[in-house]
Amino acid sequence: MQEPTVLTVLTTTDTPGKADALARGAVDARVAACAQINGPVTSVYRWDGAIETAREWQVLLKTTTERYEALESYLTQAHNYDTPEIIATPVTRGSAAYLAWVTQETTE
Numbered sequence: 001m002q003e004p005t006v007l008t009v010l011t012t013t014d015t016p017g018k019a020d021a022l023a024r025g026a027v028d029a030r031v032a033a034c035a036q037i038n039g040p041v042t043s044v045y046r047w048d049g050a051i052e053t054a055r056e057w058q059v060l061l062k063t064t065t066e067r068y069e070a071l072e073s074y075l076t077q078a079h080n081y082d083t084p085e086i087i088a089t090p091v092t093r094g095s096a097a098y099l100a101w102v103t104q105e106t107t108e
Contacts, residue, residue: 005065006091006102011075011084012043012056018080019057025078031071032061033105065090067106 009032013019016039023035039057046052063071068088075086091099 006094006099007063007065007068007088008091009061009063009068009071009075010087010089011059011061011079012041013059013080013084014054014056016057019059022075022078023059023061026061026071026074027105029070029074030106030108031067031074032063033102035059035061062091062102064103064106 011022013022016037019037019039023032023037026032026035037057037059040055041058043054043056044051045054061071072086072088075084
């Protein structure tokens with residue numbers, strides 16, 4: 001049986017406390033094995049017809065393709081943004097032990 005593909009999933013939010021809550025909630029729900037918080041970062045984007053600049057915190061979560069839908073659902077429900085950034089990138093290579101750990105930690 002082939003191991004599930006591991007993904008990194010990126011989201012952002014507007015305070016370090018909200019970033020911590022998203023990270024802890026995802027790990028607690030086993031939809032992510034771990035999360036790292038970076039910030040602040042400066043985001044520039046168009047919203048409602050205007051160009052905005054905001055200070056945000058990035059949350060980088062590790063999960064599997066099998067748990068992605070559950071992670072996206074969690075982030076969508078727990079997030080305070082109307083349209084949160086949720087971007088998944090496949091991990092093409094990595095330590096076998098680490099990738100196995102991600103799979104183990106996200107297994108229901």
